[in-house]
Amino acid sequence: MKMRLIHWTLLLLAVASLSHCKRGSFKENQPPVTQLFLNEINRVGENRLNSTVFLSWFGSDPDGYVVGYEFSLDFETWTYTTRTDSVFRFSITAGNDTDDINFWIRAVDNLGARDPNPAFLKIPLRNTPPVATIDRGAAPADTVRIAATFRWRATDADGDHTITKVQIKANDGDWVDVPRNSNLFTIVLRKPYQTGVHEADIYIDNARVPHVQAFDKIRYNDTNRVYIRAFDIANSVSLVDTSEVFVMVPASSDFLVIGGQPSNIWDIYRPIIELVSTGYDYLDLIRNQGKYRPKFWNPTFRHVIAQYSRLFIFTDPTNYQNPVTGQSASLLVFMAPAIADFNNIGGKSLVTTTLTANADITAFSIAYPIDGLVISGGQARLTADSTIFSVQGTPQQYPAMKPQFVLTGLVPIVRSPDSEPFYRAQLTKLQGWQGDNLVGVRRRNGQGQVQQVFFGVNLHHFAMDGNHLQTLLHQILNNDFNW
Template structure:
């Protein structure tokens, strides 16, 4: 018998036997939670869980496959409509943040899960568990490594770390107050980890402070009243969660066990558009600063702010930046430097390394200062790179100074020297003045000066001849520039060391000397002849 006949017989037999060929209805899936108890209140007694819980589930379908799951949660005494509040997922587990009503410290929350099969049928009796939960207070701390200096200009930054054991999604915000908490806190987004306060009027006695968030310096659109300039300030911080619970209020500066501040937050007032930076961290800084002050006064720059970076010691064995600098170059130092439009920076070390030297750190974020029309005179002897900075790599100060390259010693050359009486020769008029620097000469043997090369956009102002090692007849044939200015008058460099102990190293050959030379370079950079102009931001 052939296959077709067999099929016909089976068909006839089926008809004769009375079989019904209609398709059966789809059967709904079933769901189980990994938490076997339907009400954890019975299991936990007086104990409660944190509001973030991990839940897993599974489903079975007797006539198909489970394609997805619907999940929802709600307060036990406020059940939603049967089809309200569901969220569909293909996952079989999740970390759920169970909501606690605003202002409450605990809640009983139902979690329900129902399976959905490949035909769209849902479990009519979802798996269900009641979770008794409690709200935990959030926490907040200041990152000590990025705390502001004890004395700072009116750009003050803090690095913040907030957390919540109930889950970071439970954080509602970071709140901040200045000097007075009774006036209320200003709330920032919960993901803020860095905040900067900028004085709206940096020359006032008391002013409001605009808040900026993140290292990208985003205006938060809010301000704090009552920033005191030339006075101590206190910043208060706290974290707030979605239930309205707050962390312990953090005070900066903190108080010791006797209720006394463990530090200060002294915010200085800006008084001028000119800043004199004392970055002399070896020897007698008073001598060098005295020359700088006289140079400023020569053409009438009588009013200026002073920033002392000299107190933090510097050594090759343990290089470190001044503790008076903001710990964060960007945005804090960048915004601080833009408070002035003329800077006279006096230092003992700039070009030898960027590690621990202050001007390279500042130069890396000086774009805002220059974009606002800023100009800078740097008075520092040129020294050659050392250690990791061999070749002068990664030193932003070299990029802003009017020099192209530092010299390199040929084989066998260890040092350059110049005898007493060696001329320091004016090389060109100072742009913007129509005058050349006064002739100078070495007052004694010079062992601590080095020349450098200038680029096509740099104007050499002084040249000086040297000899190699200790052989006066062995003339140095390389670069001779020891002072220069950029043609656009954005920056100038005076690279002659001034003192060996108490003794001056250079003197004028006429009535004018080093002070007059520095004053003329300041004039070329348009330093003001009075203190009437205000600082700008």
């Protein structure tokens, strides 16, 4: 009886308790709590942080779980993230050398509740000056003819976007603004050439027209240096970087000889060139292991040859590696884009080379008047008692010429559709070799004037056959190209 009374008492108490509860009520969601791993950063003066800062945080939720975070720099605009750390690159107010960044972050829970009291951190920043450098590995040699190209870079630890201005100058001249998004500039000497201090044009990257400003104090036929510096939004200026000393040599003639073979080959051509021309400049592309080859064929080489009206190029199929691009190719391939431009401005060129059956002439068609090579099994030779002979003009203009010794492994050429046959060879065909015997072609311009001559044999092999090579070079360089 006593136990039953206790049970009834407990039941009545439970009912009374329930009668005081509101039907359908539930406990409200509790918002999450956010913490930064750093509560404050006590740095002043030079110890302030640069604009790149690593921050980390975490959040907890008493009745659920955290799904993400929102951060803000003004307590108005919030950015959502699921990360618990990040590297921030803050922008320093333009014109300020130091700045304080306010950073808030708040957790968001699974029901969308946000921490009503976001974690806060004041971040003391200082501006880092930019850095501007000239690429020494891509710099021109100690002596350049007409054009010198420099590659440069400007960076800033606060973000490259904070760089507002890059300037270059030559010697003790005025500073010149250059576009921040470029990385090359080329100095090009101006005509008429003279010795002393003068202006020189600046070309940005591969531009076809000069920059609006020029270098005002380039020393022609003398030593020069160029300088570079950069500014950022705080108006901080980088240390000035300086190039090595280099000499700029102007053209002395409208005729340029380009050598791509050893000096003993030039020794054969030189006396003939001196007899058939009143003046010339010589550019040796293999001297000192190619020290004076352009590192930037475009634009450097293009600007160089544009200052001349006639070119004589002698070379061979040897491949060379460009130290800047890593590309490996023959000199004629490297030259091809610039020669194509040279053709477009009316330049005249005579090229003599030897081609091999496996030579890559893919790039030739844009610049030279040949369309392919004659490939065959066996071998084609030119014996010492055979000649190469012209199919144009008269023998007095274009004489037949004998080699000083047997030339083996000849690879005749296929002319381009806009060119004409010029010289053929009396070939000796061995072991089933067959094919055309064309070894020289020429291309005329729209007015019918001879603009390009291309030989697929090295003409220096024919220099010992009387004065015939001298006659041929005189006719081409002085008569055919005299327009």
